[in-house]
Amino acid sequence: MSTSDPPVVLIVEDEPDVAETYKLWLQGEYEVRMAQNGDEGLELLDGTVDVVLLDRMMPGLSGDEVLTEIRERELGCRVAMVTAVEPDFDILEMGFDAYLSKPIRSKQLHETVTNLLERSAYDSMLQQYYALVEKQATLEATKSSAELAESEQYEALTEEIAEMKDGLSDTLGGIEDDDDFIATLRGLGTDEDE
């Protein structure tokens, strides 16, 4: 996700009216792409997609099958499942990042997309945080404490680490929520830059 372009949301939904409604709600803030079924959805999926809204019950490939493929391709996108009924199973264990039950309201849709984007932001901050910590550890391992005390680079790094740590605790309410917790852990194994 680059800073200048709006985030990309892919809607995979077989009912055109429903898909159009979602698009209407989202298009002011996001770049919206639409697919009418699972196969088309997989074709449109690439590294630029940030959030996928995936209808669970579709003719052809089901939402679950599309999800499996997304995870296998290790695309960094977040996936919200859209269901007709509230699921009676643990959505997180299935590998979805969130779910929405129909009928969906505009506010709810916006909140979910915002939360999923915030999780992605958290992931990349955590990635940067780790890079800084690793750099710091290398300096600490190679320089004496007297050298560290005089090193401007070390001082700047220490400051940057403290700032990044604060930033992380301000994002996602500092992982207050169980769904955020699990989804963030799931993201750890699939870094985009590896």
Place this chain on the structure above:
Amino acid sequence: MYDLSSVLDFDALTEVRPGSSILVSGPAMTGKEQFVYDVLADGATDGDGAVVVTTSDKAADVVEQFHDRVPGLEGSQLGVVDCRGEGGADPELIDGVSVHQVSSPGDLTGIGIGITKALEGLHNSGRERGRLALISLSTMLTYTDKKTVFKFCHVLSSRLDAAGYIGVFTIDSSAHDQQTIQVIKQAFDGLIEIREADGGGREARVLGLANEPTDWQRI
């Protein structure tokens, strides 16, 4: 506040802030595991909840240990997340304690789900305070790299912070290079180092929980 000084007699451990995560580091056979079990058992005696995430000890042994150490332990006070990947029913009740199975010490999502369920169980039984132990990060580091373990520790620490729990995590300092320990410890609020003392016995020091690191002290 959590008082750990009855387990390890340091002023720096008398008032540990809720939400703190502490790394317990030392070479093999210096009693790290015993120490973290003591921390949890001591809290459980006062009614705190306890969560044990284990990569080596059998869940049944963990439960037995707690029953032995904590007179009047209620089953709902303890949750065990067994990451040895031995299978078994999930969730399973052992002597009234719920045990959650995870496929391997490298299955971070599975560990997270197990912890979430254990925390939920404690919450539902009305426990507002609790202590979590993870034994050990060294095993996790053999299944996944230090970057992933670092991030996992950071995210778990944040979750414990939100819950107002404290966490104690063990690492075998003789099993990893200095740089790895240096990186991992950055994910924690505090560090307790244990080592063998000259002339036998053990000594410890506490870093990060008070303004200054403490001196080495015999334990």
